[in-house]
Amino acid sequence: MSTTMLDRAFGHPHGLLGRIGGALMAFANGPEEEHVVAVARLTRTETVLVVGPGPGVGLAAAASRAGVVIGVDPSEEMLARCRERAANALLRNGSAADTGQEAESVDVVLSVNNVQLWEDRAAGFAELYRVLRPGGRIVLSTHEKALPVPRHRLAAEAEAAGFTDLQSWTWEPPRFSGTAAQLRAWRSDAGRS
Structure with missing residues (x-):
C-alpha cells in the first residue's frame, strides 16, 4: 500500500479508505483505548478531552x-464514526495543536495512536498544557514502533511544555498491535511560572 493510501486510511482518514481504516483501528486499537481510559481513572465530575479519537472506541x-x-479530530470521517459510538460526546474538527478549547477548561487529556501524527509536537504539548486545569493530567499511548522519537525523549518534550511528575512505560496489548509506549503527566497545581 502506498504512503498516500496509508495516510488516507489511517493518518488523515477520508472516503472509502478512511472508513476501512476506521474499522481496522476500532478492532486493533480497542484494547489500548480501553486501557488508557482505565489508566486515567476518570470520574463523573471531570471534563475529558480526547485528541484524535479516530473511530471513537476510547471516546x-x-x-x-x-x-x-x-473529541477533536481533523478527519470528518472519524468524527462521523465518533458520533455513532458516543452520541453524548461533544465533537469538533481540531488537532493537538489547535483544540479550540478555552484555557484551563479540561481535567484530563487522552490520546491513543495519535502523537506520531502531530505536525509539531512542541505546539501540541503546549496546547494540551494550556487547556488543562491546574492539577489536570494527560495520558498518551502509541505504538512504540510508530513513535518518531524514543519514549524518554517524548517525555522530555512533555516536560519542556511544563508537565510534571512524568511516568513512561510500555504495555503489551492483547491483540497484534505490538508494544505500546505510554506516558502520563500532570499540569502542576501552581500552573506554569
Whole structure:
C-alpha cells in the first residue's frame, strides 16, 4: 500500500479508505483505548478531552465514565464514526495543536495512536498544557514502533511544555498491535511560572 493510501486510511482518514481504516483501528486499537481510559481513572465530575479519537472506541469508553467528553479530530470521517459510538460526546474538527478549547477548561487529556501524527509536537504539548486545569493530567499511548522519537525523549518534550511528575512505560496489548509506549503527566497545581 502506498504512503498516500496509508495516510488516507489511517493518518488523515477520508472516503472509502478512511472508513476501512476506521474499522481496522476500532478492532486493533480497542484494547489500548480501553486501557488508557482505565489508566486515567476518570470520574463523573471531570471534563475529558480526547485528541484524535479516530473511530471513537476510547471516546465512548471515556463518555461512559466522565461527566463531559470532548473529541477533536481533523478527519470528518472519524468524527462521523465518533458520533455513532458516543452520541453524548461533544465533537469538533481540531488537532493537538489547535483544540479550540478555552484555557484551563479540561481535567484530563487522552490520546491513543495519535502523537506520531502531530505536525509539531512542541505546539501540541503546549496546547494540551494550556487547556488543562491546574492539577489536570494527560495520558498518551502509541505504538512504540510508530513513535518518531524514543519514549524518554517524548517525555522530555512533555516536560519542556511544563508537565510534571512524568511516568513512561510500555504495555503489551492483547491483540497484534505490538508494544505500546505510554506516558502520563500532570499540569502542576501552581500552573506554569
